Amino acid sequence: MALLFYSEVDDGEAWRRELMRRLPGLEVRLWPDLGDPKGIEAALVWRPPRGLLASLPALKAVFSLGAGVDDLLADPTLPDVPLCRMVDPSLVATMGDFLLAVALYYHREFDRYAELQRACRWQTRLPRPLAETRVGVMGLGEIGAPVAERLRDAGFTVRGWSRTRRSLAGVACFAGATERDAFLAEVDVLVCLLPLTPETRGVLDAELFARLPAGAALVHVGRGGHLVEEDLLDALDRGHLRGAWLDTVPFEPLDADHPFWRHPRIRITPHVAGYGLPETGAAFVADNLQRLRDGRPLRGLVDRARGY
């Protein structure tokens, strides 16, 4: 079986090595060395060019290198074969590290110290117990749920929101549109870890920000399409939101002249919050390839109608 690998940000050679170590008979072709497209039965991809997958006549499954599959689903030429998201402990671990660090950044008021530094003011702000900072996690999925638990274990007060009801010990769980405002009402640091779907596009808007307590911060690690840019800038400039940490933005990479770069209350990281590693993710992909060969059900299968 041959698998096509496409990504401009992942290490193709490392993925090839890790996959072939697990499935010695597998041929991994790194784009653009496609060889004969008729021999390619599976593809492992991150943001491939539109039409690439449709040009593979023998394709039996598409595996995403990322957890989010919105970019793949937005391709009108995406072949009608099973599509699987990435499931990788490194994604969960790195996202947990990132969100813990950013939640602590706001909890220990490093944003305010940065302002004080700009004003050359030496002013102490007394630390408060971690439990006084309430972190709200939107999306309690494969990554969101363990990350909420990690924040809880660190000592934050954590609540979570999902489409259907979830139950996590020590995390107040809310579900659906009817419970969204109750969820938002007691959140100091709002984490968006939702998939981008027709239902969640534009979810981070003025109406949602207004439901947060004054002085809350946004940590956005979902997708740029969740965010209504003007509404965020307005909420920050009016002081309703204290700050925003954006790991994803509506157009990646962010234009050099975009106002987000220079806004004093916005911090930007270039879509690095969580990342999968070939050393760990290859086990999942190899298992799925074996399942594909054996005709067994695939793991991490995306429900196309739901969008995630």
Ligand code: NDP
């Ligand atoms: P999953 O697909 O496993 O889970 C999605 C969660 O969101 C579920 O809890 C789901 O609810 C909930 N959800 C979906 N739609 C709605 C809705 N309309 N209202 C309320 N809740 C909803 O996702 P992951 O945890 O694996 O990842 C989430 C997203 O994080 C990815 O899709 C990607 O966009 C982003 N991501 C970003 C990274 C980065 O580096 N910045 C890295 C990895 C992921 P339910 O439980 O009921 O199904």
Ligand code: OXD
């Ligand atoms: C993502 C990922 O979906 O990096 O953003 O996995």
